[in-house]
Amino acid sequence: MNAVADTAIFFGKFLYYFLESLVFKIIPKGKKNVSGETVLITGAGSGLGRLLAIHFASHGANLVLWDINQEGNLETCRLAKEKGDVKVYAYKCDCSDRREVYRVADKVREEVGDVTILINNAGIVTGKPFLEIPDHMVEKSFLVNVMSHFWTCKAFLPAMIKANHGHLVCISSMAGLVGINGLSDYSSSKFAAFGFAESLFLELTMIKKTKVKSTIVCPYFIKTGMFEGCTTKYPLLLPLLEQEYAAKKVFNAILEEQVYLLIPKFSYVALILKQIISPKMMIALGEYLGMDSCMTSFTGRAKAKELHPEAERKEQ
Numbered sequence: 197m198n199a200v201a202d203t204a205i206f207f208g209k210f211l212y213y214f215l216e217s218l219v220f221k222i223i224p225k226g227k228k229n230v231s232g233e234t235v236l237i238t239g240a241g242s243g244l245g246r247l248l249a250i251h252f253a254s255h256g257a258n259l260v261l262w263d264i265n266q267e268g269n270l271e272t273c274r275l276a277k278e279k280g281d282v283k284v285y286a287y288k289c290d291c292s293d294r295r296e297v298y299r300v301a302d303k304v305r306e307e308v309g310d311v312t313i314l315i316n317n318a319g320i321v322t323g324k325p326f327l328e329i330p331d332h333m334v335e336k337s338f339l340v341n342v343m344s345h346f347w348t349c350k351a352f353l354p355a356m357i358k359a360n361h362g363h364l365v366c367i368s369s370m371a372g373l374v375g376i377n378g379l380s381d382y383s384s385s386k387f388a389a390f391g392f393a394e395s396l397f398l399e400l401t402m403i404k405k406t407k408v409k410s411t412i413v414c415p416y417f418i419k420t421g422m423f424e425g426c427t428t429k430y431p432l433l434l435p436l437l438e439q440e441y442a443a444k445k446v447f448n449a450i451l452e453e454q455v456y457l458l459i460p461k462f463s464y465v466a467l468i469l470k471q472i473i474s475p476k477m478m479i480a481l482g483e484y485l486g487m488d489s490c491m492t493s494f495t496g497r498a499k500a501k502e503l504h505p506e507a508e509r510k511e512q
């Protein structure tokens with residue numbers, strides 16, 4: 197094909213998809229029905245994972261819940277079962293251990309069947325300046341926050357590809373799009389998770405498995421306790437997100453089969469600015485928004501438990 201025809205086809209497609217995206221801004225896309233789907237959520241024992249489990253159970257999806265924290269996971273299992281007449285299976289699984297992921301995945305296939313929606317949500321954060329991060333925590337952050345995604349996708353994607361039906365969900369982070377001081381191990385592992393999920397999305401498109409959907413989620417801080425102590429200077433622009441709000445947004449993005457979800461909306465502006473302004477301008481913007489000091493008073497999940505022992509109940 198000559199370059200002129202090639203370019204004309206490209207512009208035609210570009211314009212068509214641009215108009216299509218404008219139409220979908222005005223008339224929202226229909227939502228998919230998840231009733232009867234088998235949804236596996238890693239890190240289901242608290243926070244976002246637990247709330248997503250409750251949303252899926254309320255919409256008739258069967259659940260496979262994975263967490264290293266068995267007590268929290270069983271509580272999520274109980275809460276999900278209360279929401280509807282659905283099957284809920286809880287498994288203890290350390291997602292940072294490849295062998296364990298494959299072993300538990302085999303068990304799930306035997307006892308439950310094929311997973312059709314896989315939500316890679318388990319995550320950890322160290323929250324220390326780079327030179328204070330113990331080496332084992334750097335490794336652990338990568339194992340939980342991104343390497344586990346490779347193993348779960350290897351385990352469950354083949355069946356989705358065979359059936360040309362499924363959905364991969366990656367819970368990355370705003371820190372997976374923009375570096376944040378005090379989060380060097382976390383941020384880099386979340387960049388990697390984003391890159392992995394986006395590459396897989398493109399591979400699935402190339403092999404024409406377009407019914408295997410992908411959703412990549414990048415939230416700013418959510419009040420789950422994981423980032424206890426973190427602050428924001430201008431909550432109107434960059435609010436600390438309520439966990440129920442974040443969970444609803446993620447759930448809707450999955451039902452609408454959105455490829456990317458950044459929350460709050462200002463994140464889209466920040467991301468565009470990052471590409472076009474100078475590093476000094478970016479630092480000034482970061483200081484103005486208080487992002488340079490947002491980790492200063494970080495205490496994390498351990499402190500969150502101390503401060504809000506009743507939090508697990510509130511998540512209901």
Ligand SMILES: NC(=O)c1ccc[n+]([C@@H]2O[C@H](COP(=O)([O-])OP(=O)(O)OC[C@H]3O[C@@H](n4cnc5c(N)ncnc54)[C@H](O)[C@@H]3O)[C@@H](O)[C@H]2O)c1
Pocket residue numbers: 238239240241242243244245262263264265268289290291292316317318319320340367368369370414415416417418419420421422423497
């Ligand atoms: N809370 C935030 O501000 C925020 C912001 C952006 C992205 N995220 C991401 O959202 C996801 C959910 O976080 P959350 O806020 O609900 O935190 P959370 O601490 O409430 O939940 C994380 C869950 O992962 C589980 N987990 C940790 N290590 C595990 C392992 N090795 N194997 C299996 N399970 C393991 C924990 O037990 C916990 O139940 C994480 O990937 C996190 O990085 C959170």
